[in-house]
Amino acid sequence: MSINPPSRIADYPIEDFFTARWSPRAFAMDTVSEQELLGLLEAARWAPSGLNAQPWRFVYSFRGEAAFDAILASLWEGNQVWAKNASALIAVVAKTTLIPPGADKEVPNPSYSFDAGAAWGYFAVQAHLRGWSSHAMGGFDAARAAEAIGMPDGYAMQAVVAIGKKGSVDALPEVLRKREVPSPRRQITDSAFRGKFAV
Template sequence: MTNTNSRESQYSIDSLFLDRWSPRAFTNETMPEADLLTMLEAAHWAPSSSNHQPWRFVYALRGSQHWDRFLDLLIEFNQGWAKTAAALLFVVSRTHTGELGSAEQKPNYTHSFDAGTAWGFLSLQARLSGYYAHGMGGIHLDRIPEALDIPEGYRVEAGVAIGKIGDKNQLPEKLREREFPSHRKPLSDVAFNGTFIAK
């Protein structure tokens, strides 16, 4: 059993897994590009089916010429809090293997699974680097491919806001009430020995 960050695991795990969470209050600070590239380097070493490495990351740093365009690709609710982050990025996965446009292309069944693993590695490295990463499904999926020149054969998976944790009082009241590390269902609700149980 591990206790940290107002969380408790049923089995003993490294505290990093409990210390990682997804805040919405960031400090409005900028981030050196090298810090973000360190997180992306960690993500790049995620396990991958047949080593296809289907993950791709497109990013913008606060203060860069791309920042406003990236922020505009989030739904309005997420723009409201993500505007104080130091970096925004989109996780993209390649849906096929083989040369783009060639007859050798084959569907890659695990492209989203692998990209999700890479995002997990990124979020853990962010925490190790003194930052927090908040993944988002609330993005303009219909606009992102054109806005970021993402061609056919790639799937936009999610958005991510990264930054140093800030004062929760900057958030609207309803979000302030949710600004704490969330708990998880019991392990027995998600892991089953021998037979799947729908819960």
């Protein structure tokens, strides 16, 4: 029996956890331990990266901490209303340069965002497999977020991730309740093309 709604059925056979994972906004008031969170970030650590530069960095804080509130305040208001209930918030940052093998100085890393995205994907899957829900947000003030976490020069904000246990939709503002469902995806043939790009 499928564990997914009709909008989450894969075109080709894959492991169920890929379609079962989604990004809710309703979080219960559970707490996540630092040990557990570091276990999820351990999965992100093993993501692939160009020249093994591992440009990703994660700055995390737990609900109730001043650092959590500072990261929360950098989010767009529409995200703050639900992210405030997350167990933790994680700022995903990427180093924009690297030292190539055999070199002795930093050069621009053209794949820093791509690689940081791979690390987030590993984290998201591991969180799901451990029974946690995660939701990555691009809706934030980058300058304010960078200030909140003390981000140094040479790094770029990528996303803010909320993590927690999935909660009741009733905890959300009414305008968000209808959106609290797993989202569909385009058909694979709308995204993957053989030989040449097709519009």
